[in-house]
Amino acid sequence: MKKNVLERTTARNGQKGKVKKADAIIVFLRYTPSPAEPELLFDILGSGRADWRLAFRATAHVGASAYHAYLDAKNAPTLTQRACKTLDFGKPCASHYRNSAILDNWSNIHEVLVAVVDYGKIVKKARFRGKGTTYLSWFGRHEYLDSSWTDLVKEKTNFFSIRADDRNFRRFFINHLYAGCAKDIGWLVVAENLRPRCSWEKNGEIPVIKYATGHTKENWTYGKVKFADAILIFVKVFPPRGFPEEYFDVLGSGTRDWRLAFRGTASVGKSLFLAYLDGRGIPAVVKPACKNLDFKWPCDSHYRNSHALDNWSNIQEVLVAIVDDGVVVKTIRFSGRRSTFLNWFGAHFILESPWADLRKVKQNFFSIRGDDINHRRFFINNQYAGCEKDIGWLVVVERSRCPWEKDAHTPIIKYAAGQTRENWTKGQFRNADAILVFLKYPPGPGLPEEYFDVLECGLKEWRLAFRGTAGVGTSVYDAYVEGKNVPALVQPACKTMNWNQPCHSHYRNSDALDNWFNVHEVLLGVVDGGSLVKIVRFDGHYTTFVNWFDQGRYLKSSWSDLFLQETNFFSLAGDPYESRRFFMSFTSDACAKASGWLVAVDALKPKGCAWEKTGKFPILKYAAGPKLARWASEKARDADAIVVFIKYAK
Numbered sequence: 001m002k003k004n005v006l007e008r009t010t011a012r013n014g015q016k017g018k019v020k021k022a023d024a025i026i027v028f029l030r031y032t033p034s035p036a037e038p039e040l041l042f043d044i045l046g047s048g049r050a051d052w053r054l055a056f057r058a059t060a061h062v063g064a065s066a067y068h069a070y071l072d073a074k075n076a077p078t079l080t081q082r083a084c085k086t087l088d089f090g091k092p093c094a095s096h097y098r099n100s101a102i103l104d105n106w107s108n109i110h111e112v113l114v115a116v117v118d119y120g121k122i123v124k125k126a127r128f129r130g131k132g133t134t135y136l137s138w139f140g141r142h143e144y145l146d147s148s149w150t151d152l153v154k155e156k157t158n159f160f161s162i163r164a165d166d167r168n169f170r171r172f173f174i175n176h177l178y179a180g181c182a183k184d185i186g187w188l189v190v191a192e193n194l195r196p197r198c199s200w201e202k203n204g205e206i207p208v209i210k211y212a213t214g215h216t217k218e219n220w221t222y223g224k225v226k227f228a229d230a231i232l233i234f235v236k237v238f239p240p241r242g243f244p245e246e247y248f249d250v251l252g253s254g255t256r257d258w259r260l261a262f263r264g265t266a267s268v269g270k271s272l273f274l275a276y277l278d279g280r281g282i283p284a285v286v287k288p289a290c291k292n293l294d295f296k297w298p299c300d301s302h303y304r305n306s307h308a309l310d311n312w313s314n315i316q317e318v319l320v321a322i323v324d325d326g327v328v329v330k331t332i333r334f335s336g337r338r339s340t341f342l343n344w345f346g347a348h349f350i351l352e353s354p355w356a357d358l359r360k361v362k363q364n365f366f367s368i369r370g371d372d373i374n375h376r377r378f379f380i381n382n383q384y385a386g387c388e389k390d391i392g393w394l395v396v397v398e399r400s401r402c403p404w405e406k407d408a409h410t411p412i413i414k415y416a417a418g419q420t421r422e423n424w425t426k427g428q429f430r431n432a433d434a435i436l437v438f439l440k441y442p443p444g445p446g447l448p449e450e451y452f453d454v455l456e457c458g459l460k461e462w463r464l465a466f467r468g469t470a471g472v473g474t475s476v477y478d479a480y481v482e483g484k485n486v487p488a489l490v491q492p493a494c495k496t497m498n499w500n501q502p503c504h505s506h507y508r509n510s511d512a513l514d515n516w517f518n519v520h521e522v523l524l525g526v527v528d529g530g531s532l533v534k535i536v537r538f539d540g541h542y543t544t545f546v547n548w549f550d551q552g553r554y555l556k557s558s559w560s561d562l563f564l565q566e567t568n569f570f571s572l573a574g575d576p577y578e579s580r581r582f583f584m585s586f587t588s589d590a591c592a593k594a595s596g597w598l599v600a601v602d603a604l605k606p607k608g609c610a611w612e613k614t615g616k617f618p619i620l621k622y623a624a625g626p627k628l629a630r631w632a633s634e635k636a637r638d639a640d641a642i643v644v645f646i647k648y649a650k
Contacts, residue, residue, distance in 0.1 A: 045552035
């Protein structure tokens with residue numbers, strides 16, 4: 001008898017012992033997280049959106065170089081404490097952390113943010129442009145956007161890089177001047193010299209992280225500087241394909257006006273109906289081909305655009321497209337007006353069909369839910385007369401009962417390939433690859449009169465959504481949120497840019513605000529003396545008509561310090577107790593010292609601060625200069641109106 005392999009191996013090694021036959025051997029794979037699908041996402045700027053990915057953490061005094069940990073993972077352990085890769089700064093972290101999946105695959109980076117952590121919180125931030133950079137080159141003067149240090153944009157630097165001062169081992173170094181240790185001046189440094197040259201960089205084991213605590217550069221020896229606990233580096237990638245790319249030219253009209261809301265894919269083994277209904281069975285990340293028109297590329301799941309389906313409103317039309325062998329072979333158009341995301345698929349909504357008889361003959365089923373007993377969905381059927389005599393046009397089979405629905409793995413998407421209904425058993429039917437649902441929205445009343453060239457760039461691309469008018473005696477906040485006290489008919493000047501003409505009320509474009517979708521940017525303007533004197537622009541992606549007004553979504557403004565300064569209020573709701581709305585406030589502790597950029601005093605306040613006591617409300621007050629102002633000073637003026645414009649993604 002042949003010896004068992006294990007026995008022969010043991011003998012060959014000159015060993016004797018007990019050996020056993022195993023039932024199996026198992027091989028496990030551990031994957032490096034993809035840079036496009038990272039495991040760590042954070043809302044660093046308090047915007048309500050977790051869109052920053054942690055790429056690196058340098059921890060002070062751990063005895064190992066942060067620079068080398070960043071550069072090539074040297075001294076960065078494979079396994080780190082959880083607190084090293086989260087924002088839980090109260091928990092211990094005894095090492096650096098390197099997200100190699102991001103740093104070693106540096107691509108598609110939109111922005112980079114450096115955060116300085118001290119006493120358990122982020123105390124300083126600096127933002128950099130990421131486009132066209134490497135994982136080393138982004139940290140520099142040319143890519144710098146803004147930061148907590150207001151003078152950094154205009155002051156000269158002798159070092160501004162990650163590698164920085166090789167001779168003195170000063171890394172992630174933003175420095176203004178070398179003039180002898182006692183006169184060195186800068187903003188941020190990670191000092192890693194085991195034999196430090198200057199006294200200001202001595203503070204225990206390396207790395208020593210030091211930063212200027214104020215809003216400007218400081219003397220490293222005598223200035224307002226502190227030792228930090230850590231610095232963190234976050235990246236934000238460009239938005240994934242499918243935000244404005246979720247709009248397509250489905251019918252070949254030359255206009256991308258159909259929004260992809262759903263794709264049901266054949267034979268994936270998951271209920272298409274439940275995927276449409278509430279997203280069940282759909283993975284968190286689907287392949288790109290599942291959410292575009294690249295039908296030749298693989299898609300192995302359903303896809304649900306939850307933002308479109310769960311915010312079903314203002315729908316003009318719905319289109320169903322049937323895909324077979326990589327092309328759209330049938331389309332059905334439905335009216336979307338006064339519909340829900342479930343009931344639009346019905347005979348009374350149909351506008352156009354590829355089947356000539358569909359609107360002429362009766363149906364026993366025509367709905368998304370279809371036949372619950374037999375699990376036939378998106379079902380357009382003419383008659384039941386026993387399996388062999390069943391006749392119809394379209395069905396998604398999720399449980400097989402009749403022979404005609406047992407020829408593939410579920411879900412089976414079956415359609416009449418000709419111009420009329422067919423017998424399901426003997427007729428001209430084909431199994432499709434996928435069924436897609438697209439939505440088309442109306443352009444809205446008033447186009448183009450409600451679209452304006454606000455920035456004087458030659459394009460009427462900003463839609464007027466709201467105007468709040470000073471001194472009209474009704475709440476600007478209530479008018480914005482729900483249209484309260486806004487008259488049905490307003491003066492023409494209230495809804496145009498003719499700001500020299502009379503307007504005696506607020507104006508609310510309810511179609512724009514109540515059907516808030518696909519918003520690319522929001523522009524808030526301050527009108528004074530018949531001119532637009534201040535603007536603030538916000539990122540509108542994935543916002544609501546209320547939460548866009550947030551410092552974390554800030555893009556640019558007429559006030560140079562708005563991003564850099566800390567704020568105690570920055571929202572539409574503002575300070576309800578004091579009736580201060582549309583409020584961008586730096587401090588509001590004392591009347592004489594209260595300061596900020598914009599406020600709508602939204603009620604009569606006989607016991608309020610002197611600067612908000614007038615006979616009429618709302619008072620729309622703004623900082624007239626390039627920076628914040630005290631409300632009681634001459635640097636704050638009363639505006640005539642505030643206006644909100646929105647720009648849609650193309």
